Amino acid sequence: MSIIKYKWFWAWDFNKEEEWLNEMSEKGLQLTDVKAIRYKFEEGRKNEYTYRIEMLDEFPSNKKSRDYIRFLEETGVEMIGCYLRWIYLRKKKSEGEFDLFSDLDSRINHLTKILYLLAFIMPLELLGVINLWRSYSSVNDAFGLIVAILNSILAVTIIMGGSKIYNHRKKLKEERCLHE
Amino acid sequence: MGNNDSVALTEAVYYILLILYEPMHGYGIMQKIEELSSGRVKLAAGTLYGAINTMLDKDWIQALPEVSSSRKKEYIITERGKQVAASELIRLQELVLNGEEIIGGE
Numbered sequence: 433m434s435i436i437k438y439k440w441f442w443a444w445d446f447n448k449e450e451e452w453l454n455e456m457s458e459k460g461l462q463l464t465d466v467k468a469i470r471y472k473f474e475e476g477r478k479n480e481y482t483y484r485i486e487m488l489d490e491f492p493s494n495k496k497s498r499d500y501i502r503f504l505e506e507t508g509v510e511m512i513g514c515y516l517r518w519i520y521l522r523k524k525k526s527e528g529e530f531d532l533f534s535d536l537d538s539r540i541n542h543l544t545k546i547l548y549l550l551a552f553i554m555p556l557e558l559l560g561v562i563n564l565w566r567s568y569s570s571v572n573d574a575f576g577l578i579v580a581i582l583n584s585i586l587a588v589t590i591i592m593g594g595s596k597i598y599n600h601r602k603k604l605k606e607e608r609c610l611h612e
Numbered sequence: 613m614g615n616n617d618s619v620a621l622t623e624a625v626y627y628i629l630l631i632l633y634e635p636m637h638g639y640g641i642m643q644k645i646e647e648l649s650s651g652r653v654k655l656a657a658g659t660l661y662g663a664i665n666t667m668l669d670k671d672w673i674q675a676l677p678e679v680s681s682s683r684k685k686e687y688i689i690t691e692r693g694k695q696v697a698a699s700e701l702i703r704l705q706e707l708v709l710n711g712e713e714i715i716g717g718e
Contacts, residue, residue: 486658500661506684507639507657532658535624541662612622 435461435473443546444593446485446518453483453520466513466520481522482530487545488517517549536608543601550594557587621700624655624663629689629697632673637684638664672696 441449453463453471461473462481488497492514501511501519508527513520523530533539564580621629624645631644638660645655664687667673672693676686689697 503638503661503685504657506637507642509657529654531654531656534654534656534659535622537622538656538659538662542658612624 433475434464435475437471437473438469439471440469442589442593443487443549444597446487446546450483450485453485457481457483463512463520463522466515468515479525482525483520483522484530484532485518485520486532487542487549488519489545491517492519535612536604537612540601540604540608543597543604547594547597547601550590550597554587554590554594557583557590561587620703621696622663623653624659625667626697626700626704627653627655628660628663628667629672629693629700632687632689632693635676635686635688637686639684641687667693 439452441452456463456473458479460476460478460480462476463471463483464474465472488494488500490497492498492501492511497519504521505511507523509521509523509530511519511521521530521532533542561580561583564576564583568576568580627645627648628641631641631648636644638657642655642657642660645653664673668675668687670692671690673687674690676688678685
């Protein structure tokens with residue numbers, strides 16, 4: 433039997449998303465499809481799979497991404513879905529541990545990718561917020577006010593998320609001075 | 613100098629070079645590293661992929677021509693790669709020697 437769940441995760445909370453998918457796996461609910469906030473699980477054996485998610489350099493349909501996904505598949509990894517540049521992966525626990533990164537450099541790289549994405553979105557979002565407040569001050573309508581407030585909250589959320597990733601990355605970089 | 617090749621290799625890169633003295637595909641490399649290090653080093657697929665691509669760019673390893681599209685892609689060390697592995701071995705020996713002298717190895 434399949435179960436559909438709706439859940440929202442911010443890009444900087446990908447660790448939490450992974451954790452959640454693995455908790456579901458512990459309960460015997462195995463993710464089989466994902467579309468943005470819609471997660472489809474199938475009832476299966478408890479703890480059958482380990483789940484990991486990764487943000488790629490390019491969209492999954494890109495040649496570079498396809499080569500990488502094929503490489504992963506050759507190591508017993510299965511791709512169950514993708515959303516924008518994110519891919520959802522799983523591997524049978526019986527086939528051993530499943531991690532995508534085993535050294536600090538590749539973990540730092542992954543965080544840098546997410547940080548760049550946020551750095552790209554941020555100015556657009558800020559510009560949007562400034563424009564919304566500007567048009568509100570000239571029109572003064574309630575709807576405009578709500579949209580402007582919501583967008584301001586969104587901008588603050590993105591800044592906070594970005595700094596979360598930034599600090600995490602900084603910590604890894606400090607560690608990198610001592611070991612791999 | 614402009615030559616970064618004389619800087620210490622990562623553990624993963626060193627082991628990949630050693631393993632590729634014989635042709636091997638990605639998953640084989642992961643298994644072999646674990647075996648060689650008695651389970652201590654577990655190389656993750658994403659990290660391995662990054663390392664392989666960098667090493668291909670540097671011409672330390674090369675991909676073998678694919679026999680068929682269904683078969684896994686295999687890699688092998690190049691002459692350049694062998695030089696890199698050999699100089700890393702000398703560096704590691706120096707580290708061990710100095711360590712033994714000061715810490716006192718049995």
